[in-house]
Each structure stands twice: as C-alpha cells, then as structure tokens.
Amino acid sequence: MFFIQRKLLATSIICLIIFAFFIYLIIFPLIDKIKKSSEEYLSNQEIINRLDKREYMYKKLQKSYNEKNSDLLVTEEILIRNEEIASFIFTLEKLARQTDNIFEIKTASSFSPSEKKEEIPFLSLKISLFGSFLNMLDFLSNLENNPYPPYRLIEISGLSIKKLEEKNLINLEESLSVGDLETILDIKVYIQ
DSSP: OHHHHHHHHHHHHHHHHHHHHHIIIIIHHHHHHHHHHHHHHHHHHHHHHHHHHHHHHHHHHHHHHHHHHHHHHHHHHHSBOGGGHHHHHHHHHHHHHHTTOEEEEEEEEEEOOOTTSOOOOEEEEEEEEEEOHHHHHHHHHHHHTOOSGGGOOEEEEEEEEEEOOGGGGTTSOTTOOTTOEEEEEEEEEEBO
8 A cells, every 4th residue: 555655646746747847838938928929919009009090190181181272272262363453453443333433543552471471462452432322332342242252352451431522523523423422442452
C-alpha cells in the first residue's frame, strides 16, 4: 500500500509539474497575446473613431461649403458688373418715366476699397427726381422691389425732399408746377 501511495503521489506531482509547465508555457503567453491584442484592438478602435469623426466633419464641411458656394454664386449674380452700369442707369431713367417723375443725375462716382479692407465696391449716384409725392413714393417702391437680380443690392444712403416754388421752376420742364417736389437721392449700387 505504501508503494501505491508513493506512486499516486509521484503521479500527482508529475501531473502538477506538467500542469504548471502547461500554464507557464501555454496559458501565460496566451494571456499576454490576449492583452496585446485587446490593447491593439482598443487603439485601432480609437483610430477608427477618429477617422469616423473626420469623415463626419468632412461631410459636414463639404455640405457647408456647397451651401456657401451656392450663396456666393447668388451674391455674385446680385452685384452689377461694370459693363451693366449703363443699363442700370437706363433702367433708373425708365423707372422714373414709368412713375411720372423727371430724372436727373447730379453726380456719379465709384468706390473701390483697398485690398486690405473687406468691403464691396459700389457706384455712388446722386439723383434728382421731380414730381409729386406719390410719384416719388412709387419710384422708391419700384426701385427697392425691382425683381431683376443685378439691381437688387441697392442702398439709399441719403434722401432730401424740398417743395418746388415758382423761382425753382424757371430752369425745369413745363410739366412741373408749384407744389411738386424735388427729391434728391444718394444711392449706393454695389458692383463686382
């Protein structure tokens, strides 16, 4: 019986040594590999998250760029080109005739900002309108509500109205009478 106990003890020790070698040679390296793989997985997951965020931001910026670009194209259509200035002045004259006003340009000058300033160049016109109060209001209303895109960016920077007296009518057209108005408008027309 003593021999069997020794044999059983020796077998148990050998199994325990084999099990310890198994753990040492196979399980610990596997645990280390699992740790490294999980760290690599987490690192790659973080990289993927950053790439997803970049892709989301890229798409968002692309959409914003497309919107801004279309707004810019619309804005460029609103501004008068240099070659359209004469037709714009013709449109003002036509508008004055349609509203029964007499139109006269007093001064015209253009403003171009320096490259350092972010301002839009404009054409400054000082015009005189002669006619009744209602005709002047009709002209202003038509000027501000002009549906054609090139003439939409207009700013009225000054307005003065005076009643015409007999002494003012000497150099003016015969269709005007005492009590009509002379309206002086300072208009800025933004150009490209």
